[in-house]
Amino acid sequence: MRLSPYLYVVPFFAVFLVVGVYPMVYSGYLSFFSWPRYGPHHGDPVGFANYAHVLQDPVFHKAFWNTIGIFLLSSVPQVILATVIAAMLDTQLRGRTWWRMSVLLPFVVSPAATALIFGSLFADKTGLVNEVIHAVGLPKVGWHSDRLASWTAIASMVNYRWTGYNTLIILAALQAVSSHLYEAAAIDGAGRVKQFFHVALPSIRPTMLFVIVTSTIGGLQIFTEPRLFDTNLQFQGGADYQYQTLTMYVFNTSNSATDPYPRAAAATWIIVLIIITIALLNFAVTRMIQRRSER
Amino acid sequence: MRKLTIRRGGAVGSAVALVAATAAACGGGESEATQSELGKDDVLTITTFSDFGYDKLIDEWNADPDRPFTVKMTKIADWDPWKKTLTQDLQAGHGLTDIVAVEGDAMPAFLADGASDQFADLSDPELEDRWVDYAYQAAQTADGKQIGYPTDAGPEAFCYRADLFEKAGLPSDREAVKPIFESWDSYFAAGEEFVAKVPGSKWYDSSGSIAQAMLNQAEFPFQTEDNTVDVENPELEEVWNTVTEYSETLSPQVVQWGEDWTANFRNDGFATMPCPGWMFSNIKSSAPKVEGWDIVDAFPGGGGNWGGSYLAVPMQSEHQEEAQEFAAWLTAADQEVAAFDAAGNYPANLEAQQVLADRNETDAYFNDAPTAEILASRAAAVEPGRPYKGDKYSDILGLFQTAIQRVDEGSSPDDSWETFVQAVGSL
Amino acid sequence: MNRRPGFLVYGLLSAFVLGSVFPLYWSFVIGSVTKERAIHSPPPLYPGGHFFDNARRVFDQIDFWSALANSIIISGVSAASVVFFSTLAGYSFAKLRFRGSNVGMAFVIATMAIPTQLALMPLLKEFSNIGLAGTRTAVVLPWLVTAFGVFFMRQFLVDAIPDELIEAARVDGCSQIRTFWTVAVPAARPAMAILALFTFMHTWTDFMWPLLILQGSDVQTLQTALEQLKIAPAGGIADIALLQAGTLLATIPLLILFIATGRQLVAGIMQGAVKG
Numbered sequence: 001m002r003l004s005p006y007l008y009v010v011p012f013f014a015v016f017l018v019v020g021v022y023p024m025v026y027s028g029y030l031s032f033f034s035w036p037r038y039g040p041h042h043g044d045p046v047g048f049a050n051y052a053h054v055l056q057d058p059v060f061h062k063a064f065w066n067t068i069g070i071f072l073l074s075s076v077p078q079v080i081l082a083t084v085i086a087a088m089l090d091t092q093l094r095g096r097t098w099w100r101m102s103v104l105l106p107f108v109v110s111p112a113a114t115a116l117i118f119g120s121l122f123a124d125k126t127g128l129v130n131e132v133i134h135a136v137g138l139p140k141v142g143w144h145s146d147r148l149a150s151w152t153a154i155a156s157m158v159n160y161r162w163t164g165y166n167t168l169i170i171l172a173a174l175q176a177v178s179s180h181l182y183e184a185a186a187i188d189g190a191g192r193v194k195q196f197f198h199v200a201l202p203s204i205r206p207t208m209l210f211v212i213v214t215s216t217i218g219g220l221q222i223f224t225e226p227r228l229f230d231t232n233l234q235f236q237g238g239a240d241y242q243y244q245t246l247t248m249y250v251f252n253t254s255n256s257a258t259d260p261y262p263r264a265a266a267a268t269w270i271i272v273l274i275i276i277t278i279a280l281l282n283f284a285v286t287r288m289i290q291r292r293s294e295r
Numbered sequence: 296m297r298k299l300t301i302r303r304g305g306a307v308g309s310a311v312a313l314v315a316a317t318a319a320a321c322g323g324g325e326s327e328a329t330q331s332e333l334g335k336d337d338v339l340t341i342t343t344f345s346d347f348g349y350d351k352l353i354d355e356w357n358a359d360p361d362r363p364f365t366v367k368m369t370k371i372a373d374w375d376p377w378k379k380t381l382t383q384d385l386q387a388g389h390g391l392t393d394i395v396a397v398e399g400d401a402m403p404a405f406l407a408d409g410a411s412d413q414f415a416d417l418s419d420p421e422l423e424d425r426w427v428d429y430a431y432q433a434a435q436t437a438d439g440k441q442i443g444y445p446t447d448a449g450p451e452a453f454c455y456r457a458d459l460f461e462k463a464g465l466p467s468d469r470e471a472v473k474p475i476f477e478s479w480d481s482y483f484a485a486g487e488e489f490v491a492k493v494p495g496s497k498w499y500d501s502s503g504s505i506a507q508a509m510l511n512q513a514e515f516p517f518q519t520e521d522n523t524v525d526v527e528n529p530e531l532e533e534v535w536n537t538v539t540e541y542s543e544t545l546s547p548q549v550v551q552w553g554e555d556w557t558a559n560f561r562n563d564g565f566a567t568m569p570c571p572g573w574m575f576s577n578i579k580s581s582a583p584k585v586e587g588w589d590i591v592d593a594f595p596g597g598g599g600n601w602g603g604s605y606l607a608v609p610m611q612s613e614h615q616e617e618a619q620e621f622a623a624w625l626t627a628a629d630q631e632v633a634a635f636d637a638a639g640n641y642p643a644n645l646e647a648q649q650v651l652a653d654r655n656e657t658d659a660y661f662n663d664a665p666t667a668e669i670l671a672s673r674a675a676a677v678e679p680g681r682p683y684k685g686d687k688y689s690d691i692l693g694l695f696q697t698a699i700q701r702v703d704e705g706s707s708p709d710d711s712w713e714t715f716v717q718a719v720g721s722l
Numbered sequence: 723m724n725r726r727p728g729f730l731v732y733g734l735l736s737a738f739v740l741g742s743v744f745p746l747y748w749s750f751v752i753g754s755v756t757k758e759r760a761i762h763s764p765p766p767l768y769p770g771g772h773f774f775d776n777a778r779r780v781f782d783q784i785d786f787w788s789a790l791a792n793s794i795i796i797s798g799v800s801a802a803s804v805v806f807f808s809t810l811a812g813y814s815f816a817k818l819r820f821r822g823s824n825v826g827m828a829f830v831i832a833t834m835a836i837p838t839q840l841a842l843m844p845l846l847k848e849f850s851n852i853g854l855a856g857t858r859t860a861v862v863l864p865w866l867v868t869a870f871g872v873f874f875m876r877q878f879l880v881d882a883i884p885d886e887l888i889e890a891a892r893v894d895g896c897s898q899i900r901t902f903w904t905v906a907v908p909a910a911r912p913a914m915a916i917l918a919l920f921t922f923m924h925t926w927t928d929f930m931w932p933l934l935i936l937q938g939s940d941v942q943t944l945q946t947a948l949e950q951l952k953i954a955p956a957g958g959i960a961d962i963a964l965l966q967a968g969t970l971l972a973t974i975p976l977l978i979l980f981i982a983t984g985r986q987l988v989a990g991i992m993q994g995a996v997k998g
Contacts, residue, residue: 004898008814009826011807012867016833019864020841027844038385038410057721058714088735091727101984102739104991108976109746110927112945113969116952117745120752120962125555126761128748135764145704160745165991172992213835221839224929228952231553232700234693239700240714247930250843255379257404257690257722261386261847268840275837342938369940372784372950380938383850390853554960558761 024272027265034259042262050259050266060267062241063249064274066151070226070245071219073155078163079211085163086170087196100171103164114157115228122153122229144231147242154243157225166211173207174200209286216282220275223247246271328389328613333364339617340392344371347396347446347604348638352630364617374398384611385413391609393618397443399433399603400689405443406436407522407686414442415608415615422623429679430643434605443605444626445643447634449571450673451508451599454578457662458587459566463492469591469664476593479509479537486545489566498545500568501556502538502699505546508569509534510692511599511682517692517719518685526691526719538699539708548703551696557581569594571601572641572670579660590664598676603643641670648674687722694718746973753777753967760963776967780951783964785940786971789947793926793975796858796943800865801922805914807867812875813906817888827876833869839930846934856939861932865925871917878913879906916990919983926976944972 031050034043054060085103093099106114121128122143130140143153177200185195226243227235235252237244244252250271254264333339343349353366369392371377378401384390397405405411418441423431426445434443453476457467465485466472475485486498499505510516513530542548547564549555559565560581568574570590578588606622608615624630631642632650642648651667658666698715702708752760755770780786814820815827845864846855854860883906891901907914932943942950951968980987 002818002820002898005814005818005820005823008810008818008902009872012811012830012869012872013826015807015863015867016869019845020833020836020838023844023848024841026848035386036409038382038405038407038413040386040388040413053721058717059721085735085738088727088731091731093727093731093735097985097988099735099739100988101980103735103742104984104988105739105980106742106745107987108923108980109973110929110945110976112927112929112948113749113973114745116948116965116969117749120966121745121748123554123761123962125549126558126763126765128765131763131765142704160742164742168988168991217835217837221837223839228949232550232697234697236697239697239704240706240711247839250840251934254843255382257687260382264843268843272837272840275840276835279835371938371940376937378938380855383846383855387850387853387855390850390855552960554761554962557960561758 024268028269031262031265031269033262035261037257037260046259046262050262051270053263054253054267054270059241059244060246060249063237063244063246066147066237066241066243067220067222067245069148069151070154070158070222070243071216073151074158074162074222075212075215075219077155078159078166078215079208081159082163082166082170082211083201083208085167086174087200089167089171090174100168103167105164106160107162107165109161111157111161111224112228114161115225118153118157118160118225119229144229144238145240145242147238147240150229150238150243154222154225154229157229158219158222162215166215169211170204170207173204177203209283212286213279213283216279217275220271220278221247223251227251246274328611330615331613333614333617335362336365338365338367339394339614339621340367340369341394341396341606341618341621342369342371342377342392343396344374344377344398346370346638348634348636348640349625351637352625352633363620364614366621374401385410385609389611391611393612393614394606394608394622396446397434397605397607398689399430399449399605400684400692402434402443402605403684403688404686404690405607406434410686411436411440411442413610415610415612415619417441417444417608417619417622419623425628425645426626426643427645427648427674427677429600429677429681430603432679433603433684434607443607444622446604446606446626447573447602447631447640448643448674449573449600449602449641450670450677451511451569451571451594451601452669452673453567453591453594454570454574454661455567455589455591456563456565456585456587457589459493459496459563460489463489463566465489467589469589469662472591473593476591476595479595482595483537483541483545486541486567490544493566496563497547497559497565498541498567500547500559500565501549501551502542502546502703503551503696504569505541506534506538506696506699507601507692508594508599509537509596510695511601512596512678513682515683517688517695518683520683522685522687524685524687524691524719524722526695526716531695535698535708535712539702539711542699542702546703550700550703561585569599569601572666573602573639575658575661575666576639587662588660589662590658590666590669592669592672594673594676597678598673600674600677641674690722691719694722746970749966749970749973752963753970755963757961757963760961760966772963773967776963777971779964780968780971784947784950784968785942786944786947786968789942789944790975792858792861792941793944796862796865796932797922797925799862800925801918803862803866804868804871804921805918808871808875808917809879809907809910809914810902811867811872812877812879813902813910815872815876816879817883817885817906830869830872834873842931842934849935855935856941858941860935861943862925864931865921865928868921871921874917875910875913879910882909882913916986916993919979919987920990923976923979944975948972 030042032045032047034046036043089099124130124142124144134140141149143149181199181203182195185199190198222245226237226245227248229243230237235248237248250264250267253267254260256263349368353368356362357365381391381395405414418439427448430445430448434445435441455472460467460472465475475481489498513534515528516531517524517526519525547559549559560578606625608618608622612618626644628644628646628650631644631647634640635642635651642651648671652671654667655665656667657663694715698711701711751766751769753776754773755766756772759766759770815823849855849860887905888901891905896904927945929945932946933949936942936946948968951965
């Protein structure tokens, strides 16, 4: 038996075991114990008490809906906008490469930098957005205090950074659509817009599926943006937890007063299960829609 | 609670080599490390957060050819991340420096069973009287183990804008305003008069700082003496009702330490604020060009302390004896005076306080107020042991401040209170 | 679609690009005025003359150069390591037949769907238990290999190297590892460059992991140094002019990288999309 193929893949699995599998398993184990805040060792086994605590915590419920809300506000407009821009880029533009690079620009602005810049744009009293709103005679928006407004502000950061990236992915898929299909549609008398909806969109469904599933997994773990958006040092995601996300919840729980680590571990596992469930559902639903329309 | 970020270090006695070898080696934790002696070039490590004003002191120490050992300091920008690391490394049983700085409000959590045995006992009969009582005692467990030396203290005076007072027809002279700051009743009454006359300004800087000031005078705000959590008590409800009642009229309804709060220093946003010594430099740097700030030697309802930190020695240190020696040196009078000069942390060391009072410095920015004299007098007004800080003090305080912020942002006080009680319940 | 776009398309695209640039412009505007002006209403719309003042204050507040060096080292090591191990593994999965290779590849793909950020909390615990917390090593360890890298290289190498070529090398008496170096690596070069670029950017912009593992340490990356500017400015008081100047300074290195390699980045994303 040849050994080398195994040697080549071993480094990946070894590191993954150490930095991925082992800590997750270990935290799963600890989630069934108590561990006093400053104690050097874990305490007695407590069964599912830590899980029960997290599931009954109103803040966790809030964090769940916040995460879903921010996710929807970032992914839906983003996919639509990216598709529209991609359709516009999929033409005989002058300076094609330049345009493509330009839409990708925000991708090199790190999430932390994005969050700090948008945090200042959305500052409640002195931010530019509110000054503009005020100047046109509308009441200022409580970007940090109002729940929906804070979601919108945070989602705008995600959209800023990722729309261009997804545009390019969708553009690649659009370019792979055979021109014969368009020609056939044109012969049938379909206009540009109609061609787009009846020819282009159905052809790029697999790519859309890819974009949606990856953005689900990433979007549900959102952390950097809401954390840096937070104006007070408790990092609770607003005074009323209005934009605390699930990942922030884990982070905060690991610093709370009673059994911080085991509770955070329990929360971690609950969230992993939630995300996997949603990703699978997402996958199944999209597939179903795709099947139906193919029929 | 950005205030937590601003605490720094300060003071003690004069005798330099106060070595208290006795206590350091005893103690009970299982994470007790094997002790080893340090030579001149061996390194003793210390971590501080924010600015304790120690850079120069440590440079000088290391430049001394006769030093018993060398010191290396790690400076962390802020208390909160440092608290997390401290917690992690206490759990891990290693990783901490020989001396660690601990913020005052968090100290009670480290005094609890299970936590306190991870720190060396620093008690030393010769040092007991070096610091203001209330600061020293706040780092002592019920059975008398001393786990920290006070670096600084935050006795509170009140800062006020004399120019805005005049505009409202209130007295503005440092002596003449004292009656306003006699009691909370007189303070709020004057506030209502003020906002009626000067509609563009509010009476105080934030609801949070007034709540903090009132809490600092309560006896058992969050926990009873046996550390049972009890937030539904008349004392706390009184603070809550008062602060939320005046939120609309007297408070600018902004979060402490944020941009909007900072902006208010410059645009006449408010007229008064509780003022521990470390707040002076904040005011100056926020509003360098504003004229009219002054400091009154009075505080509604008595006195109060806001802030102050400690130096502690974890049991995992391998050089506890030297660590204690160095912590004692840093908190001696000369060094606390030096730290005050470097970073503005008002000393907890009594002799250092006296040195500053004798210098009789005045501050031109604050209309030549005798700052050191005022703070010494304010320190004397602080009642030791108040408020009682249980093991969850800083957690609950954070939740309480958040609850007030909710009301400032438009929640009904009842809803917000309910959320607060619930959140405290799941601590 | 092969149509000449009209005025409308150019207009809309320009608007989108302007929208993309605007936040950076705003950051520069705020970063170039005094801290008093920055929060004074109405807000400034044009840059002021204080950028260098603010930048100097950034350098006073945080150890910018050491954070920059850390970011470069960490991202560089991560990029090199990911490229090396992914090429090896990708080559193995793409071209070598061995027992368990399908299961292995399925596992790689599955791990791409796992919320890895959530493993970071327990990982922090593991690392602080063994005394690694607060070090550059700890930051880089989880980024030494990525499932995406393995997947990406496999997809590329499946088509990039004809099987006959490997056969030929083997017949010539090349050892396995020599075949890898002489056949696979040259063929994989374009993909390696793109993967290196991606990994570098990914590690560079990562915030949560360095934040967790470096908190309370004096080692910082550019991203966590920014957080320190936010939470602990001079005197503990918010200073957004300082913050925006720092944000912009921290963004400049990647902007330079983007200008230099933007074409490859665009190509890489579009290629990955078709394959993915």
